[in-house]
Amino acid sequence: MAYPILRRSLFVLIFIAAASSSARADEGMWPFNNPPLKQLKEKYQFEPTPQWLEHLQKSSVRFNSGGSGSFVSANGLVITNHHVGLDTLQKLSSEKNNYVHDGFYAKTQAEEPRATDLELNVLMSIEDVTARVAAALKPGLTAEQSAAARQKAIADIEKESKEKTGLRSDVITLYQGGAYHLYRFKRYDDVRIVFAPEQQAAFYGGDPDNFEYPRFDLDICIFRAYENGQPAKIEHFLKWNTQGPSDGELTFVSGHPGKTDRQLTVDELAYMRDDEAPFLLNMLKRREVFFTAFAGRTFENARRVRRDLFGIQNSRKFFDGYLAALLDPEIDRSLKAREQKLRDAMTKDSKWKGTLAAYDRIKKAQEETAKILPVYNYYETSRGRAQASYRAPRGFYSNLFKYARRVLRAGDERPKPNGERFPEFRDSYRESLELDLFSTEPVYEDVEQVMLNDSLTDLASRFGYNDPLVQKILAGKSPAGRAAEVVKGTKLKDPAVRKQLYEGGAAAVTAAHDPMIELARIIDAPARDARKIFETQDETKQQAYGDIAKARFAIEGTSTYPDATFTLRLSYGTVRGYEQDGKQIPSFTNFAGLYERSTEHKNEPPFDLPQRWIDKKSVVNPETKFNFVTDADIIGGNSGSPVVNKANEFVGIIFDGNIQSLVLDCIFSDKQSRAVSVDSAAITEALRKVYDANALADELGK
Amino acid sequence: MAYPILRRSLFVLIFIAAASSSARADEGMWPFNNPPLKQLKEKYQFEPTPQWLEHLQKSSVRFNSGGSGSFVSANGLVITNHHVGLDTLQKLSSEKNNYVHDGFYAKTQAEEPRATDLELNVLMSIEDVTARVAAALKPGLTAEQSAAARQKAIADIEKESKEKTGLRSDVITLYQGGAYHLYRFKRYDDVRIVFAPEQQAAFYGGDPDNFEYPRFDLDICIFRAYENGQPAKIEHFLKWNTQGPSDGELTFVSGHPGKTDRQLTVDELAYMRDDEAPFLLNMLKRREVFFTAFAGRTFENARRVRRDLFGIQNSRKFFDGYLAALLDPEIDRSLKAREQKLRDAMTKDSKWKGTLAAYDRIKKAQEETAKILPVYNYYETSRGRAQASYRAPRGFYSNLFKYARRVLRAGDERPKPNGERFPEFRDSYRESLELDLFSTEPVYEDVEQVMLNDSLTDLASRFGYNDPLVQKILAGKSPAGRAAEVVKGTKLKDPAVRKQLYEGGAAAVTAAHDPMIELARIIDAPARDARKIFETQDETKQQAYGDIAKARFAIEGTSTYPDATFTLRLSYGTVRGYEQDGKQIPSFTNFAGLYERSTEHKNEPPFDLPQRWIDKKSVVNPETKFNFVTDADIIGGNSGSPVVNKANEFVGIIFDGNIQSLVLDCIFSDKQSRAVSVDSAAITEALRKVYDANALADELGK
Numbered sequence A, B: 001m002a003y004p005i006l007r008r009s010l011f012v013l014i015f016i017a018a019a020s021s022s023a024r025a026d027e028g029m030w031p032f033n034n035p036p037l038k039q040l041k042e043k044y045q046f047e048p049t050p051q052w053l054e055h056l057q058k059s060s061v062r063f064n065s066g067g068s069g070s071f072v073s074a075n076g077l078v079i080t081n082h083h084v085g086l087d088t089l090q091k092l093s094s095e096k097n098n099y100v101h102d103g104f105y106a107k108t109q110a111e112e113p114r115a116t117d118l119e120l121n122v123l124m125s126i127e128d129v130t131a132r133v134a135a136a137l138k139p140g141l142t143a144e145q146s147a148a149a150r151q152k153a154i155a156d157i158e159k160e161s162k163e164k165t166g167l168r169s170d171v172i173t174l175y176q177g178g179a180y181h182l183y184r185f186k187r188y189d190d191v192r193i194v195f196a197p198e199q200q201a202a203f204y205g206g207d208p209d210n211f212e213y214p215r216f217d218l219d220i221c222i223f224r225a226y227e228n229g230q231p232a233k234i235e236h237f238l239k240w241n242t243q244g245p246s247d248g249e250l251t252f253v254s255g256h257p258g259k260t261d262r263q264l265t266v267d268e269l270a271y272m273r274d275d276e277a278p279f280l281l282n283m284l285k286r287r288e289v290f291f292t293a294f295a296g297r298t299f300e301n302a303r304r305v306r307r308d309l310f311g312i313q314n315s316r317k318f319f320d321g322y323l324a325a326l327l328d329p330e331i332d333r334s335l336k337a338r339e340q341k342l343r344d345a346m347t348k349d350s351k352w353k354g355t356l357a358a359y360d361r362i363k364k365a366q367e368e369t370a371k372i373l374p375v376y377n378y379y380e381t382s383r384g385r386a387q388a389s390y391r392a393p394r395g396f397y398s399n400l401f402k403y404a405r406r407v408l409r410a411g412d413e414r415p416k417p418n419g420e421r422f423p424e425f426r427d428s429y430r431e432s433l434e435l436d437l438f439s440t441e442p443v444y445e446d447v448e449q450v451m452l453n454d455s456l457t458d459l460a461s462r463f464g465y466n467d468p469l470v471q472k473i474l475a476g477k478s479p480a481g482r483a484a485e486v487v488k489g490t491k492l493k494d495p496a497v498r499k500q501l502y503e504g505g506a507a508a509v510t511a512a513h514d515p516m517i518e519l520a521r522i523i524d525a526p527a528r529d530a531r532k533i534f535e536t537q538d539e540t541k542q543q544a545y546g547d548i549a550k551a552r553f554a555i556e557g558t559s560t561y562p563d564a565t566f567t568l569r570l571s572y573g574t575v576r577g578y579e580q581d582g583k584q585i586p587s588f589t590n591f592a593g594l595y596e597r598s599t600e601h602k603n604e605p606p607f608d609l610p611q612r613w614i615d616k617k618s619v620v621n622p623e624t625k626f627n628f629v630t631d632a633d634i635i636g637g638n639s640g641s642p643v644v645n646k647a648n649e650f651v652g653i654i655f656d657g658n659i660q661s662l663v664l665d666c667i668f669s670d671k672q673s674r675a676v677s678v679d680s681a682a683i684t685e686a687l688r689k690v691y692d693a694n695a696l697a698d699e700l701g702k
Helices: A002-024 A037-044 A050-059 A082-092 A130-135 A143-165 A266-295 A299-304 A306-326 A329-348 A350-380 A399-413 A427-437 A445-463 A468-474 A479-489 A495-512 A515-522 A524-559 A591-600 A611-615 A659-665 A680-690 A694-699 B002-024 B037-044 B050-059 B082-092 B130-135 B143-165 B266-297 B299-304 B306-326 B329-348 B350-380 B399-413 B427-437 B445-463 B468-474 B479-489 B495-512 B515-522 B524-559 B591-600 B611-615 B659-665 B680-690 B694-699
Strands: A060-063 A067-071 A077-080 A120-128 A168-174 A179-188 A190-196 A221-227 A250-255 A569-574 A578-580 A583-585 A588-590 A625-630 A642-644 A649-657 A675-679 B060-063 B067-071 B077-080 B120-128 B168-174 B179-188 B190-196 B221-227 B250-255 B569-574 B578-580 B583-585 B588-590 B625-630 B642-644 B649-657 B675-679
Touching (some): A050 A250, A060 A077, A067 A082, A067 A250, A077 A649, A082 A190, A082 A221, A082 A306, A130 A143, A130 A179, A143 A168, A143 A427, A179 A221, A266 A299, A266 A306, A266 A350, A266 B266, A266 B445, A306 A659, A329 A524, A350 A524, A445 A468, A445 B266, A445 B306, A468 A479, A468 A515, A515 A524, A591 A625, A649 A659, A675 A680, A680 A694, B050 B250, B060 B077, B067 B250, B082 B190, B082 B221, B130 B179, B143 B524, B179 B221, B266 B350, B299 B306, B306 B329, B329 B350, B399 B445, B427 B495, B445 B468, B445 B479, B468 B479, B515 B524, B588 B591, B591 B625, B649 B659, B649 B680
Antiparallel strands (some): A067 A077, A077 A221, A120 A179, A168 A179, A190 A221, A250 A642, A588 A625, B077 B221, B120 B179, B168 B179, B250 B569, B625 B675, B642 B649, B649 B675
16 A cells, blocks of 8 residues: 555655746746736746736737737738748749749838738737626536537627627637636738748758757748738837847747647546547648649649648647657656646645546546547548638548538528527627638639548548448549539639628528539538537536636646637747757857758758858858747747847747647646747848848838 | 349449450450460460460569569579669668669679579469368368468478479469469579669659659669579570560560459458558558658668658559549449359359358458457558568568567477468578578668657557557657667667577577567567467458359359469550540650650759760660550569560560559559550660660670
8 A cells, every 4th residue: 555655755756846847947828917927026037017018919919820920110010930921922822923932022012912811910908708608607507508608608798899899809718618718809901911031941941850950940921911001000019129139038929829738637638649649640641641742743733732731741740749748758747747736636625626526527528529529520620730710621621612611601600699600600700701711812723623532532431432421422423533523613713702602691502503512511410410519528628627727726826827729928938058969959040050051961952042042142141140949938829929028129030849849738848848939130131131121121120 | 123123234234344345355464374375366366385485484583572573684684673673772772872873883793782682583383282272171170270271281382392392382372262373483592783773764753753654764673693603594584675566566564463352352342442541541651751751851861761762652652543443433333243243143053152151251251350450450560562571560660670570480480390380480481581581781770760669659549558568568668769779779780690599599589688579579479369360360261262263263264363462474465555634645655755854844853864864865866765555464563574575575674554553453444554664675775875884785685
């Protein structure tokens, strides 16, 4: 009997060590209404004022295509990463004008092309509506009734806020259901491109260097927000610091981390490790091979799928790294110790002892969910880190299919009362939905056809060729034949047709007899059924996590921050290198290092320099600091976040984390995990010396 | 009730159409003891003599690395494909001498480097031993006893033949168990490289052009067989025709098709379609992404894994194409009709009616096998088209692991009576096993480590991190940590150590405490258990297929040929183009087309020309015929097969099938399916004009 006690003691020891190190470390992605004031004061003797915080908050911009950015001029200039802007660059490019490959610079405002469907959000206010949501959940409701009641309460709050303020209003679920906060955003949907370097400069080193350090990437893209056809007048924008930060300096990151798993139970993380991550990796690797092979055939093929391929490779490398972390026994022990500590505290306190059952409820719900996941993933939406709008069902990987489903479901959902609709069809989200659905982004028939063929093949492999629903979907054709038929036959390639059917409602949609819409109709009922089960079980989980969160608040105090939710968070960290394989990796790289790396690799892809950088080699200052690392707590979605100093000046822009940082998804560590940024000094030097963009450089911070 | 009868009639009609078309077509991979004399006479009025057949048979060479070839000189020259020789080229290359990338030409015999572990086989005789194998199967045996009895009978026959003739003696299972033939081979294990072009000339167009046509590939590699340290004196070799074949000419292919599924039941093909092909594709795509990412980091990384990556991409494209064929409803109907025809004939004949039950026995055995397949694939050997020696268990993808298992099992198996050992440890196979095990091929620690890490990660994802066996395998480490430990710790990198342990037997193996061997030991029992179940069920299937084969012989006559078994077969076909998407694809390409394709693709990889081809552009005759297609019935394993004319002269060499030919795995078609060859005229022109290898060109056919 001594053994378990010994083990328990060991856990406690490990935990204490972890906790005390954590207290000193720069941990946390903090909501702006709960900033880490205590930690900053204790460790850095720095006390940001409310004005300091408000200025940073309102200078920060969310890219709804999946990333972060910031205002850097009074006339609406917004800086983000190239790989965040890539979605827009790709959609605006053609075989003739390849902005992705060649880069772009609008010397005058008249030359700034408008994005096809880009929406920017600026967080204006946060309101705690937990009590109001909780009040809607009368005792004795089933999970299904409770989910419906919660959805209705949220929809009512959002609609009321939208009507009152005119602002986009989203109720955000924090602490896995422990709290509900109403976020109000100012929307910008007229966004234009000002500047982008060549992708090869932005993403120098390609997939091999992605998530690695040292790096040499000018991963930036500059947009301008417009209102009423004029450059937006911006009150809160960041001052531009041309020097960048110093080694050892305290810096802040204000951005939109997408999703972390730090509050997940050990059981849910085991599920992530053994099921979800392998499932996603399987899908990503399949798609990577598919797109790589397609891209290899012609230059134009490669151009058409460049953004897709980049996104897939990026996710694949992320999940490979995250899975490796989850399979590390040291991390496994830390995760278990973290949960055990809270469980032990609950066990000792009669007030919270009953909450332990919440862990079992989560596990049970997880098991129930697992049963419908194949159908949910292949027919409704595949899970993943990407924004929902990027996620197609695994079996129907096609933009035209996404349009078809949107149009079909809009016809069925929009006549319902606002609170009973799927969230994506609620009134408060209408403008965003329409921006997306009526996008003028190009539709490539060949790409659509081969993508759909590949995913129908995947679907048939998953459920079996003779599965009745698969047979109905294929309609007597091969996957290739069926994909050709619906892609060639659909009229949805034309945004005007999408608009007409969307506005015409269910009757118009039915009358259209569009083959892609009819395909979406075939799977609509099973997809909806799976979603309902998924959401009901999710409701059970949210309630259980809410119970655990209450206990955690009571036991650990408000010193915790919620898991990331693609909403604005404040992180902080010191510029500092790290040790790897016995070698000290320095904090900064410089321009000279870029040229050295190219020489080492005989300037062959993906280590080839754009011609402009070769031509300007003698002009640029080789000592210019290029990229740097800090120990700030960031994750995917933080891409494009400004890095500011204590004076709230722009000193850099986050664009990556090193491979050791991928563990941050589930647990914080600052031993080797680093956030990687482009130095503001590099941006200034490159704009002036490489891109001859002095006018733009002059405007930054003004 | 009319409906089923109508359907039956439809099936019969379809079948008759198919059968009559088939009778006219150039179908079949015929064993040399059952050549298609009747078909050749009827369609082509050609009657090969026994001498003609013997000459072609004995001029044909099997590459045990997985391919075909032929003798083309009295002094032991053997020609095969570059992608067949690639295994040897890779093993002999280093960072300094990169034969794969740069090509190789030995101007004198003294400069010909010896392959590390290449074995060539020449078929000397075939003997029908079906009756002797059958006699060993006493009535009333269980499947397990029957499998053991069959294995013992086969081992006895092989051993006796080997002792009597000195020739490698393999009993080959034909017609899925319908017949057993003893094949005797002359072995050559001193094989040296004479000539190889740059891989970029051999595999011009890379993965995008693989399995496509038109093509422009000099996919050849020339070896020389040695005996007693001297060039082997060869009685049967092919005369060299410098002109190649003409459009419409009858040609023959003599080679070693690896595996076809044409006699499989519809249920087994459905299993292939819904389970096995997706399983293999999942593994291949995972590995392709893994190796591509690894290769992307440095030139030397890319060099080290080039052969692996080629093999993986080649298999991936094959299985993608084969799966597409299996998902085609037209092919599905043909396959069903083929089986239904035989079943109908059985139903009508009281003698064979009872045999119908064999179909159910196969299905049942398939279902039983499916239960242990995960363990079998991950721990014993993953299935696939590749030769067994290339197949590592999916969870332990490492050459060092393969050595470790060989050494471990040799210690346990070799003391057993010959007939009770695993086939790979039988006396008749000893020389081949030792050639492989004592190979001096380089072992790259970094490659071994990352491959094993990736496959241990895959294993943990498949069975779950907390699976007791997985935990035992990982031994408290992460997959990366465990892989590093066993790869760094093992002494098996040294062939002398492998030899010493192999010869020392089980006691020496145990005393070595080698970490890789101990890893192999941890999984040995479960792997053996899975293999036993697999083989017992396979025995049940063989018996059932044997019963069906008997009925088929009786009903259809001996006009059928057995499924491919990587043994020598004769195919034949006409040089002819085909129609695709309304366009006529011509039979031949020429040198001019190669230069045009390079220009179209701005000479960028994989459409870049080797420097030598750029330099010699003005010297070569642009009209030289390069590649051509015939409608011969071939499949993987036929790579490197000589194409001969009626005069038994070498006119070309098979190197690929077009994408439409991938269906040939399960059913013959000559509508668009084509075998792709290098023209002998191209080889002659390239050797003389591009490679300045006149001495070699002079020796061909002499």
